[in-house]
Amino acid sequence: MYLNRYEEKIYNGEYGEILSKAIKIIVKIGESVGAKRLIKISHAHISGVGYNNIGEAGLSLLRDLASSGHRFSVFTTANPGSVDLDSHRYFPYSEDFLRKQLEILDHYKALGVETFTCAPYHIREPRYREHLSWAESNAVIIANSVYGARTNKESGLTALFSALIGRTYYGGLHLKRERYPRIEIFIKNINRDYVSIGLLGLYIGKISEDKIPVVKGLEKIEREKLKTFLAAFGTTSSQGMIYIPGVSREDYKESDYKRYIEDKIEIDSREIKIFYEEQENLCEDPEAFLIGCPHVSPDLILEIKSMLDKIGGEAKKPVWLIIPPDYEKDPFIKNLLDKLREKGIIVLKGICPVISPLNEIGYKCIGTISSKAFFYMPRLAKVKISLMDLPTIISKAF
Numbered sequence: 001m002y003l004n005r006y007e008e009k010i011y012n013g014e015y016g017e018i019l020s021k022a023i024k025i026i027v028k029i030g031e032s033v034g035a036k037r038l039i040k041i042s043h044a045h046i047s048g049v050g051y052n053n054i055g056e057a058g059l060s061l062l063r064d065l066a067s068s069g070h071r072f073s074v075f076t077t078a079n080p081g082s083v084d085l086d087s088h089r090y091f092p093y094s095e096d097f098l099r100k101q102l103e104i105l106d107h108y109k110a111l112g113v114e115t116f117t118c119a120p121y122h123i124r125e126p127r128y129r130e131h132l133s134w135a136e137s138n139a140v141i142i143a144n145s146v147y148g149a150r151t152n153k154e155s156g157l158t159a160l161f162s163a164l165i166g167r168t169y170y171g172g173l174h175l176k177r178e179r180y181p182r183i184e185i186f187i188k189n190i191n192r193d194y195v196s197i198g199l200l201g202l203y204i205g206k207i208s209e210d211k212i213p214v215v216k217g218l219e220k221i222e223r224e225k226l227k228t229f230l231a232a233f234g235t236t237s238s239q240g241m242i243y244i245p246g247v248s249r250e251d252y253k254e255s256d257y258k259r260y261i262e263d264k265i266e267i268d269s270r271e272i273k274i275f276y277e278e279q280e281n282l283c284e285d286p287e288a289f290l291i292g293c294p295h296v297s298p299d300l301i302l303e304i305k306s307m308l309d310k311i312g313g314e315a316k317k318p319v320w321l322i323i324p325p326d327y328e329k330d331p332f333i334k335n336l337l338d339k340l341r342e343k344g345i346i347v348l349k350g351i352c353p354v355i356s357p358l359n360e361i362g363y364k365c366i367g368t369i370s371s372k373a374f375f376y377m378p379r380l381a382k383v384k385i386s387l388m389d390l391p392t393i394i395s396k397a398f
């Protein structure tokens with residue numbers, strides 16, 4: 001692989017062993033996909049922040065990195081961990097767990113992480129064609145499929161190494177020729193509520209396997225539902241993007257990608273119903289409700305606020321609304337959130353309940369609008385799930 005003089009110096013250890021190892025790993029991965037050179041990135045997004053996820057090995061790596069004096073060389077954000085940033089003890093995890101989780105956050109902050117959220121695009125919108133190194137599947141799919149930015153679906157570690165050296169390999173989805181769809185999917189008669197749209201995303205992710213799909217029939221989808229759909233797709237697909245005509249910012253036309261299409265599939269509501277019925281770990285009587293996987297947008301906060309304006313009373317069960325940590329710097333959003341708090345909604349900042357050991361503190365059944373949480377919570381938080389639309393959550397919780 002071609003390296004410029006600066007990159008060569010990093011490679012040869014002139015800036016220390018850590019950066020040398022970081023660039024060698026990025027080069028090696030790049031060479032395995034045929035990349036001929038590296039490319040500068042403007043934003044890295046790291047996953048692997050929960051203690052439950054990275055354990056002692058990850059914590060010890062972060063300790064070494066933070067004490068080495070090296071810092072991230074580009075704007076860097078990271079996924080959330082398992083604790084609310086304002087009130088660490090909201091979930092009564094053990095003191096040992098809490099201490100280790102907070103230590104992980106401290107090391108990331110020392111290295112230069114700006115904020116902890118799985119919706120980095122709500123904090124800094126990616127620009128068209130800019131190169132990123134993002135882990136976190138929903139963020140990758142949204143960056144590529146909505147903003148037309150370019151990032152592969154990185155692992156937490158490769159995004160971290162790229163954050164250190166400010167570069168990634170110029171291959172995969174960074175190249176136009178790798179962004180053409182290979183499978184054509186036609187959507188017929190699918191409801192546009194959060195549950196149906198999320199299940200559709202999970203289903204398309206599953207059947208497209210490693211191919212980029214072009215999805216037709218979603219042209220007029222609202223922004224918030226689009227986010228739900230893409231996050232769900234990223235959960236079951238190994239791909240980093242979907243092409244949605246009229247939505248995605250790609251500079252190609254149907255005539256450019258037509259010859260690459262290997263398969264055409266039509267999906268209607270019957271397939272989605274069967275797919276849902278095949279799922280395990282369903283439950284019916286949630287003890288708490290989760291909204292914000294991925295972290296909510298200001299639009300969704302507004303939607304919830306207008307629904308609650310029409311009903312009286314306070315929440316009788318916990319409703320967790322998960323936000324990126326910095327939202328309340330905006331007085332308009334803070335005001336909205338305060339109104340929701342008055343209704344009993346529990347606003348949690350910079351946290352991922354999905355990777356957190358909720359079963360260890362007594363939860364068994366969680367209601368959510370998120371198909372991503374629906375997929376992962378039984379596996380990671382070891383709880384059962386009830387997938388429900390927003391009006392159902394409001395009616396059951398209030």
Ligand code: F3S
Pocket residue numbers: 079080118138292293294295322351352353354355372373376
């Ligand atoms: Fe975010 Fe955790 Fe869901 S990182 S996307 S809340 S699984």
